[in-house]
Amino acid sequence: MTLAEPLLKTGEFGPGDSEWLHLLVGDWQMIADLAQGDLVLWFPEEFLSSERSGRGQGGPAPDAGFSGMAHVRPSTTQTVFHRDMVGLRMSTQVEAAARACWFDQATQFLDRVDWNAESTMRVVLYPLVRNGRTVALLSLHHGEQSGRMQGRLDTVFRETAREILSMVARGAWPDFSSSNEASRGNPRVSDGVIRLDAEGRVTFASPNAVSVYRRLGFADALTGHLLAELTRDLLPAAEKADETLPLVLTGRMPWRGEVSTTKVSITFRAVPLRRQTRRGEERFGALLLCRDVTELRRRELELMTKDATIREIHHRVKNNLQTVSALLRLQARRMSSPEGKQGLEQAMRRVATIAMVHEALSQGLTQNVDFDDLINRQFHLAAEVASPGQAVSTEMTGEFGHLPSELATPLALIINEVVANAVEHGLDGESGTVTLDGQRAETGDGQELVVTVGDNGVGMGVSYIEESGVSAYRPTSDGEGLGMQIVRTLVASELKGSIVWRPRAGGGTEVVITAHIPEGSVDRT
Structure with missing residues (x-):
C-alpha cells in the first residue's frame, strides 16, 4: 500500500496532499534524529467523508482505528519499536486521543502509554493539516528511559524537532520549493548541527559542526558570528562561491550548498524555521546541517x-x-x-x-554499450559491403538493450559474419531481404539474449544444424569458410551460448544465436 492509495480512495484529498506526505516521509529521518524518537504516520482504517461524519471534515468511522502507513527510527538513540509499524493497528490506549487529535486539530500529549503490552513510552500526536483538513496523524514516541536530558545538545535537538513538527502539523514543512536533490554527501544530523537566528547569527553549534569549521580554518567558537560572513572570509580570495550560498548560510531559503577549498569540501543544508503569527508564517531562525565531504x-x-x-x-x-x-x-x-x-x-x-x-x-x-544503436549501423553496413551489385534490403526488429563490452564485441563480429554469409550464400547473388531480430528474456541467473538473422533466399533444404559448447571447436568442414569458424568459436567461448542454422518459414534460412548475459552485467535502466 502506497501513501497515496488510502488518501485518494476517500475522494476528499487530492494528489497534492499525497505528494506532500511523500515529501515528508522522504525527509523525516532528520526529525527523528533531532527528536531522538520513533515517528509513525497513521491513517484511519475506515474513513467517513465529511458529509457522513457530520463534523465538517472527513475522518475515522466511530469504531475504526488507525493503521500505520510509514515508520522511521532515529539514528541518534535507541528505537522504542523493534517491529515495523507499517500495516499494524494503533494501540487502543491511544485511539481516543488520536480521534480527538484528528477532529480537533490539536496536539495530544500522553505519558506512560503501555503500547500493546510491549513497552511503556511517552507519545505525542500531531495532526497533519493542509487546507483546513486533517490528512493524517504523526506520532512521536520516546522510551521512558530517555526522559532525562543529557545536556544542551539534547535540549537544542529536541526543541528544534518540536519547532519543525509544529510546522509539519500546520502543513508549512516540507515546502514544495525545497531542494530534493539526492546527490551523495547530503548532510545529516549526526554530521553537524548549527542553529541560526533570524539574522543568520549562530546561537548554537554541535561539536561536529565546530569540527567542520576547524577544518575550514576557524578555531574559535561559532556562537555569535554571522555565519555567511564568517564562511566567506574563510574561503580563498580567488574562490568563487555559489551565488545561492549566502541564502543557505543565513537560513533564508530551504536549499543546499557547498563550499570547497584546495583541501576541504563542506556541504550545507538549510531548514528555515517559521512560527504562526498574526501576519502569517514568520521566519524566526533556521536549522543548518553541515558535513565534511572532503574524502x-x-x-x-x-x-x-x-x-x-x-x-x-x-x-x-x-x-x-x-x-x-x-x-x-x-x-x-x-x-x-x-x-x-x-x-x-x-x-x-x-x-x-x-x-x-x-x-x-x-x-x-560505463563499460556497457547501447547495442541497438551500434548494431543498427553495423547491420546495414555489413549487408551493403557484402552485396555489391545486389539490391538487398534490411529489416531490424526487437531490442538488444545495453550489453557489457565483453559481450558486445564478439556479438557484433558474429552478426557481421552471419549477415555477410546470408547475403553471399543465402541470397546467392539475387535480390532479397535480410532481417535481424533481438529479444531478451529473464533466466534464473541473469538474462538470455536471442538473436535471429534471416534471409528469403535459396534456403538450405531440410538441413538443421546446431552448434554449442565444445562441439563448436571442431575442425573446419569442407566448404566452410573462416567466417563460420570464427562464428562458432565466438559463440561457444565468448557468448557461452549456441547457434542454430534452420529453414525459415516462407523460404530461405534463419540463424538463431543464443547468448547468456550474467546477472552482474544485466542493465536494469
Whole structure:
C-alpha cells in the first residue's frame, strides 16, 4: 500500500496532499534524529467523508482505528519499536486521543502509554493539516528511559524537532520549493548541527559542526558570528562561491550548498524555521546541517579521472583499429588476386566492427554499450559491403538493450559474419531481404539474449544444424569458410551460448544465436 492509495480512495484529498506526505516521509529521518524518537504516520482504517461524519471534515468511522502507513527510527538513540509499524493497528490506549487529535486539530500529549503490552513510552500526536483538513496523524514516541536530558545538545535537538513538527502539523514543512536533490554527501544530523537566528547569527553549534569549521580554518567558537560572513572570509580570495550560498548560510531559503577549498569540501543544508503569527508564517531562525565531504569528493574525482582515462583508451584503440582498417583497404586496392583482395576486405570489415564497439565505449561513463544503436549501423553496413551489385534490403526488429563490452564485441563480429554469409550464400547473388531480430528474456541467473538473422533466399533444404559448447571447436568442414569458424568459436567461448542454422518459414534460412548475459552485467535502466 502506497501513501497515496488510502488518501485518494476517500475522494476528499487530492494528489497534492499525497505528494506532500511523500515529501515528508522522504525527509523525516532528520526529525527523528533531532527528536531522538520513533515517528509513525497513521491513517484511519475506515474513513467517513465529511458529509457522513457530520463534523465538517472527513475522518475515522466511530469504531475504526488507525493503521500505520510509514515508520522511521532515529539514528541518534535507541528505537522504542523493534517491529515495523507499517500495516499494524494503533494501540487502543491511544485511539481516543488520536480521534480527538484528528477532529480537533490539536496536539495530544500522553505519558506512560503501555503500547500493546510491549513497552511503556511517552507519545505525542500531531495532526497533519493542509487546507483546513486533517490528512493524517504523526506520532512521536520516546522510551521512558530517555526522559532525562543529557545536556544542551539534547535540549537544542529536541526543541528544534518540536519547532519543525509544529510546522509539519500546520502543513508549512516540507515546502514544495525545497531542494530534493539526492546527490551523495547530503548532510545529516549526526554530521553537524548549527542553529541560526533570524539574522543568520549562530546561537548554537554541535561539536561536529565546530569540527567542520576547524577544518575550514576557524578555531574559535561559532556562537555569535554571522555565519555567511564568517564562511566567506574563510574561503580563498580567488574562490568563487555559489551565488545561492549566502541564502543557505543565513537560513533564508530551504536549499543546499557547498563550499570547497584546495583541501576541504563542506556541504550545507538549510531548514528555515517559521512560527504562526498574526501576519502569517514568520521566519524566526533556521536549522543548518553541515558535513565534511572532503574524502567523498576526492573519491568521486578519482572515479571521474579513471572514467576519463578509460574513455580515452577506448578512443585511442578505436583510432588505431581504424588506421589498421585503412591500411588493409590500401593493400586490398593493390592486390591483383581476387582471392587475396576479398580476404583483405573481409579482414578490414572485421577490424572496423571491433573499432565501432570501442567508439561506443569511448562515449559513455560505463563499460556497457547501447547495442541497438551500434548494431543498427553495423547491420546495414555489413549487408551493403557484402552485396555489391545486389539490391538487398534490411529489416531490424526487437531490442538488444545495453550489453557489457565483453559481450558486445564478439556479438557484433558474429552478426557481421552471419549477415555477410546470408547475403553471399543465402541470397546467392539475387535480390532479397535480410532481417535481424533481438529479444531478451529473464533466466534464473541473469538474462538470455536471442538473436535471429534471416534471409528469403535459396534456403538450405531440410538441413538443421546446431552448434554449442565444445562441439563448436571442431575442425573446419569442407566448404566452410573462416567466417563460420570464427562464428562458432565466438559463440561457444565468448557468448557461452549456441547457434542454430534452420529453414525459415516462407523460404530461405534463419540463424538463431543464443547468448547468456550474467546477472552482474544485466542493465536494469
